[in-house]
Amino acid sequence: QKEVEQNSGPLSVPEGAIASLNCTYSDRGSQSFFWYRQYSGKSPELIMFIYSNGDKEDGRFTAQLNKASQYVSLLIRDSQPSDSATYLCAVSYTGGFKTIFGAGTRLFVKA
């Protein structure tokens, strides 16, 4: 069974620090990797996606993918209180219809 694992947290960082969120997945057939942010009571919204090994940067966010080690991470630089949310890691598979979501990591950014 395909699995996506995340540390449930909560992860607490001070304002201005780097928050590092990690995710591991079980199936080497994985092709697409996504990070979603979900505020309490709201639906998930896409933050980043990554398909290839290496880093992908978008503003304060960097996604890192290492297919050999089967992990994907999200770095948030200069963390702000507004970044406080649950972050979901998601993985799609070649030829598959389902996207597998991790249970999410709760992030608190302290002002």
Added chain:
Amino acid sequence: DVKVTQSSRYLVKRTGEKVFLECVQDMDHENMFWYRQDPGLGLRLIYFSYDVKMKEKGDIPEGYSVSREKKERFSLILESASTNQTSMYLCASRQSSYNEQFFGPGTRLTVL
């Protein structure tokens, strides 16, 4: 601007009632999904549809059915609502497995 809409934000029903949750997307996406989300359990897939009139069971289909008569609309049906179906229901759509899913705002269903 992409958009997924759901028929209700909040819904209260009684045990045994038949409940319809509607989802509409305006992006011409092929795939549509219904999830429920409960504290500590994350997102759980109920059903998905990869094309019009096509549907596949997800991880927790028991007590639910779906309908996709048109490409833009995917309905979730609770045949006889029970209290353990009280949850947040999220609809999502995407173009293909390479692409991200876009979520609707969610329907918080309470079954009394």
